[in-house]
Amino acid sequence: MEIDPASLELPDRYKLLIGAIVPRPIAWVSTVSPDGRANLAPFSFFNGVSSNPLSLLFCPANKSDGSDKDTLRNLEATREFVVNVVSRAHERQMAACAEELPYGESEWNLARLASEPSAKVKPPRVKDGPFAFECELDRIIRLNPGAPSGGNIVIGRVVWIHAAEGLVNAAHHVDAARLDAVGRMAGLTYCSTRDRFEIPWGRKALEG
Numbered sequence: 001m002e003i004d005p006a007s008l009e010l011p012d013r014y015k016l017l018i019g020a021i022v023p024r025p026i027a028w029v030s031t032v033s034p035d036g037r038a039n040l041a042p043f044s045f046f047n048g049v050s051s052n053p054l055s056l057l058f059c060p061a062n063k064s065d066g067s068d069k070d071t072l073r074n075l076e077a078t079r080e081f082v083v084n085v086v087s088r089a090h091e092r093q094m095a096a097c098a099e100e101l102p103y104g105e106s107e108w109n110l111a112r113l114a115s116e117p118s119a120k121v122k123p124p125r126v127k128d129g130p131f132a133f134e135c136e137l138d139r140i141i142r143l144n145p146g147a148p149s150g151g152n153i154v155i156g157r158v159v160w161i162h163a164a165e166g167l168v169n170a171a172h173h174v175d176a177a178r179l180d181a182v183g184r185m186a187g188l189t190y191c192s193t194r195d196r197f198e199i200p201w202g203r204k205a206l207e208g
Contacts, residue, residue, distance in 0.1 A: 010148070015186070019185075022185045022186065024184045024185075025046050025181065026182060026183065027044075027056075028085070029058060030126070031075050031123050032124075033070075033103075033104060039071060040097050040107040041070070042095070043058045043060055044183075044184035045059035053157050053158075055156065059152060059153050060152055063148075064148050066150065068152075070101075073103070079136060080135070080137065081121070081123055081137070081156060082132055082134050083133045083135060087129070087182065097111050114127040118160065119162075121134045125162060128164075132162040133161055134158065134161070134162075135158055136157050137155075138155040140155075164178070180192065180193070180194075
């Protein structure tokens with residue numbers, strides 16, 4: 001099968017993208033509005049992009065009418081956010097936070113989640129979460145401004161990290177079993193990171 005993306009309707013492009021690029025880590029992003037109202041939303045177009053400077057990105061698409069999602073509105077105004085890593089312990093609360101609420105209405109209350117203050121930014125972090133990255137906004141790249149579902153790339157510089165007790169060893173290796181992270185597949189399907197294996201790098205990967 002050969003597919004010209006220009007010939008596809010927008011929902012079909014999305015289905016191919018999320019069905020083929022799997023599993024995807026989930027950024028559970030906390031922001032606050034200029035008047036201090038907290039927002040929490042999950043995004044599965046997310047990754048780390050640089051260790052120098054320590055940076056990550058996530059991609060909030062425009063709403064169906066082309067307007068900005070609450071997360072993007074907040075961080076453009078305040079220039080701060082927190083990315084919480086999603087573990088199995090919070091998987092259902094994370095999914096609940098995908099509910100579209102009126103601007104300023106709290107996903108924290110909807111999902112009955114407790115928060116904790118951050119160290120260097122105003123948005124709070126998820127209490128008892130395994131990992132949280134406090135970020136200051138570096139830049140926003142708008143791929144299709146004002147268009148329905150238009151893509152936006154948010155790049156943030158990590159200014160502080162919170163890790164659950166016992167999750168990171170003295171050599172700064174993360175215990176994957178304790179992290180127990182959740183990833184996104186297509187549709188309503190998710191996966192865990194429990195099935196793990198090792199492969200050597202380079203030519204040795206072809207041996208055996």
